[in-house]
Amino acid sequence: MNPALTIPAFGPMLPEILMAAGVLVMVLFGAFRGERPGYGMNIIALALLAVTFLAVLMLPSERVETMAGSFVVDDFAKFMKALTLLGSAGGVILSLDYMRREGISRFEYPILIVLSTIGMMMVISANDLIALYLGLELLSLSSYVIAAFDRDNVRSTEAGLKYFVLGALSSGMLLYGASLIYGFTGSVSFPTIASVLTGTTVGIGAIVGLVFVAAGIAFKISAVPFHMWTPDVYEGSPTPVTAFFAAAPKMAGMAMATRVFIDAFPGILVQWQQIIVFISIASMALGSFAAIGQRNLKRLMAYSSIGNVGYALIGLAAGTPAGVQGVAIYMAIYLAMTLGSFAIILAMRRGNVMYESIDDLSGLARTHPALAFCLAMMMFSLAGIPPLAGFFAKFYVFAAAIEANLVALAVIGVVTSVVGAYYYLRIVKVMYFDAPGERYDAMPFGVKFVLAVSSVFVVLFGIVPAPLVAAAGAAARSLF
Amino acid sequence: MTVTAAFFYLFATITIASGFMVIASRNPVQSVLFLILAFVNAAGLFLMMGAEFLAMILVIVYVGAVAVLFLFVVMMLDVDFAALRQGFLQYLPIGGLIGVILLLELILVVGTYTIDPGLVRSPAVPIPAADVMTNTEALGQVLYTRYFYFFQAAGLILLVAMIGAIVLTLRERVGVRRQDISKQNARTQETAVEVRKVPFRQGI
Numbered sequence: 001m002n003p004a005l006t007i008p009a010f011g012p013m014l015p016e017i018l019m020a021a022g023v024l025v026m027v028l029f030g031a032f033r034g035e036r037p038g039y040g041m042n043i044i045a046l047a048l049l050a051v052t053f054l055a056v057l058m059l060p061s062e063r064v065e066t067m068a069g070s071f072v073v074d075d076f077a078k079f080m081k082a083l084t085l086l087g088s089a090g091g092v093i094l095s096l097d098y099m100r101r102e103g104i105s106r107f108e109y110p111i112l113i114v115l116s117t118i119g120m121m122m123v124i125s126a127n128d129l130i131a132l133y134l135g136l137e138l139l140s141l142s143s144y145v146i147a148a149f150d151r152d153n154v155r156s157t158e159a160g161l162k163y164f165v166l167g168a169l170s171s172g173m174l175l176y177g178a179s180l181i182y183g184f185t186g187s188v189s190f191p192t193i194a195s196v197l198t199g200t201t202v203g204i205g206a207i208v209g210l211v212f213v214a215a216g217i218a219f220k221i222s223a224v225p226f227h228m229w230t231p232d233v234y235e236g237s238p239t240p241v242t243a244f245f246a247a248a249p250k251m252a253g254m255a256m257a258t259r260v261f262i263d264a265f266p267g268i269l270v271q272w273q274q275i276i277v278f279i280s281i282a283s284m285a286l287g288s289f290a291a292i293g294q295r296n297l298k299r300l301m302a303y304s305s306i307g308n309v310g311y312a313l314i315g316l317a318a319g320t321p322a323g324v325q326g327v328a329i330y331m332a333i334y335l336a337m338t339l340g341s342f343a344i345i346l347a348m349r350r351g352n353v354m355y356e357s358i359d360d361l362s363g364l365a366r367t368h369p370a371l372a373f374c375l376a377m378m379m380f381s382l383a384g385i386p387p388l389a390g391f392f393a394k395f396y397v398f399a400a401a402i403e404a405n406l407v408a409l410a411v412i413g414v415v416t417s418v419v420g421a422y423y424y425l426r427i428v429k430v431m432y433f434d435a436p437g438e439r440y441d442a443m444p445f446g447v448k449f450v451l452a453v454s455s456v457f458v459v460l461f462g463i464v465p466a467p468l469v470a471a472a473g474a475a476a477r478s479l480f
Numbered sequence: 481m482t483v484t485a486a487f488f489y490l491f492a493t494i495t496i497a498s499g500f501m502v503i504a505s506r507n508p509v510q511s512v513l514f515l516i517l518a519f520v521n522a523a524g525l526f527l528m529m530g531a532e533f534l535a536m537i538l539v540i541v542y543v544g545a546v547a548v549l550f551l552f553v554v555m556m557l558d559v560d561f562a563a564l565r566q567g568f569l570q571y572l573p574i575g576g577l578i579g580v581i582l583l584l585e586l587i588l589v590v591g592t593y594t595i596d597p598g599l600v601r602s603p604a605v606p607i608p609a610a611d612v613m614t615n616t617e618a619l620g621q622v623l624y625t626r627y628f629y630f631f632q633a634a635g636l637i638l639l640v641a642m643i644g645a646i647v648l649t650l651r652e653r654v655g656v657r658r659q660d661i662s663k664q665n666a667r668t669q670e671t672a673v674e675v676r677k678v679p680f681r682q683g684i
Contacts, residue, residue: 008629020636027639027643067628067629068626068628068629070630072627097643106581106647108643108646111643111645112640112643112647115636115639115643117638118636119636122633130630131630131633132635134630134633137637138633138640141628141637141640141641141644142640142644144644145640145643146642148648149647151647151648160648180589204588204589205589208585208588208589296568320567348628362533398528443494452598
C-alpha cells in the first residue's frame with residue numbers, strides 16, 4: 001500500500017533551493033548577530049541573488065517537470081526568473097542608502113525581499129493551481145510586510161494595511177475560481193486542465209472559475225478594474241519598496257498570467273481573450289488619462305505601471321508565440337525603465353527631506369544635467385519615442401496583436417500611448433524649460449549604479465536588440 | 481440513508497444559519513460564538529464524508545485555537561461596533577447588487593453541474609478505503625512524499641508570517657532590567673552584604 005518512494009528530481013529546483021537555504025542562513029545570522037550598522041545583510045542578499053541568477057542561467061533549456069508535476073522549468077521560466085532576480089536585486093541596491101538615512105534600516109528587509117523572490121520564482125514555475133497559490137501567498141505576504149516597513153510612518157502602515165486587506169480579497173477570488181476549475185475539470189494540474197477544456201464542451205462553471213482566477217491575477221499585476229490599491233500603496237510605501245513593487249512582482253505576475261492562460265486554458269482562447277482584451281484596454285486608458293492630473297511622482301509611476309501592464313497584456317491577448325515573445329520583451333524593457341525612473345526619484349533629496357513632486361524637478365537640466373538627461377531618456381522611452389527601448393517594447397506587442405487580427409486593440413494601444421506621452425513629456429518640459437530650484441544632494445553609489453545600468457540598456461537596446469529578442473523568442477516557443 | 485440525509489441537512493442548515501448570524505448579530509462576542517458553531521457543524525459535514533482527520537483538525541485548530549483567540553481579541557480591543565455599523569446601510573444597494581449577481585452565477589454554475597463520470601479524472605492519489613488505512617495515515621503517506629513541495633512552501637509562508645509579526649510589532653524597550661543569572665551567581669557575601677555598626681539612638 002506504500003506509494004512508491006521515488007525521490008523527485010531536485011536539479012530543476014536548484015535556484016529555489018539555493019534561495020530557501022540561503023534565506024534560512026540569513027535569518028539565523030541576523031538573529032544571532034543582532035542589528036548592526038553597515039550593509040552586511042544586504043550584501044549577503046545580493047550575493048545570494050547573484051548566485052541564484054547564475055543557477056537559473058545554467059538550467060537546462062528543455063521543458064522539465066518535477067515534484068509530481070507541480071513544478072516546471074522551461075525557457076520561459078528561466079527568462080522570467082532572470083528578470084525577477086534582477087528586479088529584486090534592484091530593490092535591494094536602491095534601498096541601501098535610503099533605509100539608513102531614514103533610520104529604518106533593519107536586517108529583515110533583505111530577508112523579506114529574498115523570501116518574496118522565492119515566492120515569485122515558485123509562481124513562475126507553478127504547473128498546478130496549488131503551487132500557484134502557495135507561491136502567490138509567499139510573494140504577497142512578504143510584500144504586505146515590506147509595504148509597512150516604515151512602521152512609525154502613518155502612510156506606510158496605511159499602505160501595508162490596504163495592500164493586505166485588498167490582497168486577501170483577491171486571494172479569496174483566486175481560490176474560489178481555482179476551486180470551481182478543479183470541480184469542473186477534476187484536476188488542479190495545468191496540462192490536465194488544458195486537455196479537459198477543449199472545443200465546445202466547456203461548461204459555464206469552468207468559465208466562471210476562469211473569470212475569478214483572471215480577477216485574482218489582474219489584482220496581482222494591478223490591471224484595471226483591480227488597480228485601486230496601486231496608487232495608494234505606491235505612494236505610501238518607502239520609495240525603494242515602491243521601486244521593488246513596480247519591478248519584480250510585476251515580472252512574476254505577468255509570467256503567472258501568461259502561464260495560466262497559455263498553459264492551462266489554450267483550448268478556450270476565445271473565452272479568455274475577451275477578458276484580457278477588456279482588461280488591457282481599460283488599463284491602458286486609465287493609465288494614460290488618470291496620470292494626467294497627478295503631481296506626485298510616485299503616484300504618477302503607479303499609473304504608469306498600470307498603463308504598462310495594459311500594453312504588456314496586448315501581447316498576451318494575441319495568444320500566439322509572437323505575442324508571448326512581445327510580453328517577455330516588454331517586461332524586460334519595462335524593468336529597466338522602472339528601475340531607472342525610481343533611481344531618479346530616489347536621487348531627489350536635500351538633507352533629510354525627500355522630494356517627490358513633479359514641480360521639484362523644475363530646472364533639473366541646469367542643476368543636474370546628467371540626471372535630467374537620464375530622466376528625459378526614461379520618459380521618452382516610456383512614451384515610446386523611436387530610437388529608445390520603450391518603442392521596441394510597444395512595437396513587438398502591437399505587431400503581435402495585428403498578426404492575431406486584434407487591430408482595434410493595437411489602435412487603441414497607439415492612441416493611449418499618445419495620450420500617455422503628454423504627461424511623460426511634461427516632465428521633460430518641467431526639467432528643461434522651468435526655473436531651476438536648489439541643487440539636490442550627491443547620489444549615493446547604489447542609486448547611481450542602477451541608474452547607469454538601466455540608462456545604458458534603454459539607450460542601447462535599439463542598437464543591439466538581438467540577444468534579448470532571441471532569448472524572448474526561445475522563451476515564448478517553450479510555452480507552445 | 482435517510483438518517484445520513486437528515487444529518488447532512490441538519491449540519492448544513494445550522495452551518496449556513498450560523499454563518500449568517502456571524503455577520504448579522506449585533507454583539508461581536510455572539511458573532512464569534514456563532515462562528516464556532518459554524519466550525520463545529522462543518523466538522524460534522526467532514527465526518528459524514530469520511531474525512532475524520534480534517535474534522536478533528538477543524539475542531540482542534542479553528543475552534544480550540546483560532547476562535548478563542550478571536551474572542552480574546554474582540555474582548556480586549558473594545559471596538560465600538562455600533563459606531564462602525566453607522567452608515568453600513570448606505571452600501572446596501574451596491575452590496576446587494578453584487579450579492580444578487582454572485583447568487584445568479586452560483587445558480588447558473590450549480591444548474592449545469594451534472595456530474596459526468598468522465599469529467600472526474602482518476603484522482604492523483606485515491607483515498608484508500610476506511611478499513612485499509614485511516615485517513616491520518618493516508619494523508620501522512622502523501623504529505624511528506626508526493627506533496628512535500630507544498631509542505632515546504634507552506635513552511636516558508638509561516639516563516640514569513642513570523643518574521644513579519646516581529647518586524648512590524650517588536651520594539652526594543654530601553655531601560656528594562658533583565659535578569660542576569662551569571663551576575664547573580666557571581667555575588668559573594670562581600671559584595672552583597674554590608675555590615676554597619678548602628679550607633680544607639682542615632683540611626684544611620
